Amino acid sequence: MPYLRPVPADQSAPHHGADTGEATGERPVPEQDPRVQWAATLAVIVAGALTIRPMGLSGQGLAVAVLFVVNAASLLARRLPEHRVPPRLALVWLTLGVVAAAALIGVSSSGTSYLFAFFLSGHIGYRLETRPALILAGLCSLLCGAVLYLSLGPEQDPLAWTFGLATGIPVLIGIVNRTQRRAVRAAIEAAGSAERAARAEARTAVLTERGRIARDVHDVLAHSLAGINMQLELADALIDTGDLNKVREAHEKAHDLVKESLKQAQWTVHALREDTLPLPQSLAAMLASSGHRDALTVTGTERGLPAKVGQNLLRIAQEALTNAARHAPGGAVNVDLTFAATSTTLRIRNRPATGEVGAGSGAGSGMGLIGMRERVALLGGTLTAGPVAEGPHRGDWQVEAVIPQ
Numbered sequence: 001m002p003y004l005r006p007v008p009a010d011q012s013a014p015h016h017g018a019d020t021g022e023a024t025g026e027r028p029v030p031e032q033d034p035r036v037q038w039a040a041t042l043a044v045i046v047a048g049a050l051t052i053r054p055m056g057l058s059g060q061g062l063a064v065a066v067l068f069v070v071n072a073a074s075l076l077a078r079r080l081p082e083h084r085v086p087p088r089l090a091l092v093w094l095t096l097g098v099v100a101a102a103a104l105i106g107v108s109s110s111g112t113s114y115l116f117a118f119f120l121s122g123h124i125g126y127r128l129e130t131r132p133a134l135i136l137a138g139l140c141s142l143l144c145g146a147v148l149y150l151s152l153g154p155e156q157d158p159l160a161w162t163f164g165l166a167t168g169i170p171v172l173i174g175i176v177n178r179t180q181r182r183a184v185r186a187a188i189e190a191a192g193s194a195e196r197a198a199r200a201e202a203r204t205a206v207l208t209e210r211g212r213i214a215r216d217v218h219d220v221l222a223h224s225l226a227g228i229n230m231q232l233e234l235a236d237a238l239i240d241t242g243d244l245n246k247v248r249e250a251h252e253k254a255h256d257l258v259k260e261s262l263k264q265a266q267w268t269v270h271a272l273r274e275d276t277l278p279l280p281q282s283l284a285a286m287l288a289s290s291g292h293r294d295a296l297t298v299t300g301t302e303r304g305l306p307a308k309v310g311q312n313l314l315r316i317a318q319e320a321l322t323n324a325a326r327h328a329p330g331g332a333v334n335v336d337l338t339f340a341a342t343s344t345t346l347r348i349r350n351r352p353a354t355g356e357v358g359a360g361s362g363a364g365s366g367m368g369l370i371g372m373r374e375r376v377a378l379l380g381g382t383l384t385a386g387p388v389a390e391g392p393h394r395g396d397w398q399v400e401a402v403i404p405q
Helices: 034-051 059-079 087-107 114-127 130-152 158-168 171-239 244-272 279-289 307-327 367-378
Strands: 003-006 028-031 296-300 333-339 343-350 382-387 397-404
Touching: 034 059, 034 114, 059 087, 059 114, 087 114, 087 130, 114 130, 114 158, 114 171, 130 158, 130 171, 171 244, 171 367, 279 296, 279 307, 279 333, 307 333, 307 343, 307 367, 307 397, 367 382, 367 397
Parallel strands: 296 333
Antiparallel strands: 003 028, 333 343, 343 397, 382 397
16 A cells, blocks of 8 residues: 655745635655665665675775765665755765766675665656656666676676666656656645635635625515614604504504514525425415515516526515515505516516505615615626606506526
8 A cells, every 4th residue: 555645845835724724734645655665775775785895994895885885875865855855956966876886886896786776776767857867867877887897898798787787777667656646746736726626615605695694684674673663762752742542553563564574584584495486486475475466477488497596586576575565555566577588587566655654664774775786796687676767657666687597
């Protein structure tokens, strides 16, 4: 099973975890178990110490000992992390190691000194880019082959000094390992980027949903609570006058507003449910509960709408009906839902008031209309609201939302 090692952090890259408050963590990259590499390195060093001769404290033995130590250090340096060794320093270190390995083959009379060249050549392919790795591995082959040729002489079996030319072959294995590791790292980084993008999209969706719920809360509570508060303050003021009839009237209006708020809350819960009825049925139920039965007209071929479109159109209708009941009590209401080939249009139209308009009903915060415009904008549509200037419905108040298909 491959060993999982954290990817070295890029020193120049920004730490996004500090911005998002989330623990980024380092994603592991599969690679060979370091214990295997340590065992192979120590095996080469121990085999060299036991077999390379002569080795001593003077003359040729001292040269062999010094070169053996240099080769062992070059081989042990393979475990240095890549991000701590600059490419130029790695090139210098491996070049010196290759020269030392060839020199050790030349000055020693026996042993396994050639193993240092083989292992360093493999690490050259792993540590360096392809072009410099191939050049340095070729240099290693030429040096080792030349050293053996000069040491053994032309009369020796060519297979012996040709063996030195093979010391650069392991570079291909190193290049393959490096390529595979980079491919895995790239795949892991791509997966991390996709995960971060998914988290950002989820956060955006949450914020959008919060905004929608905030608009729903306003549509349901803001107008009604403001009206209830106004009636209760009026009742408190009338108590001092002793006019109990007007006090009762104010309390009755407050009770009516409470009932209306409860009804709107039911509409909101219905609109927020994922298993809500299709838009025409939901509109019909809303109109019936508000006393406007058979006020809905559906034109065109009915089709299923996305949940977001249906919910927002339902909330627009609710806000329009609430405004009609407050500002034009007693006036007839008509709702037209039109399914066209390229759009869906919702039109709510109410006649002027036939009953008494409550005190303060003509002044609003304007947030209801703003909320409706926001809803339509989120759907890429348009909304118009205002009095009808001409035609058979002149003088009516009309809200029209057009949502593209």
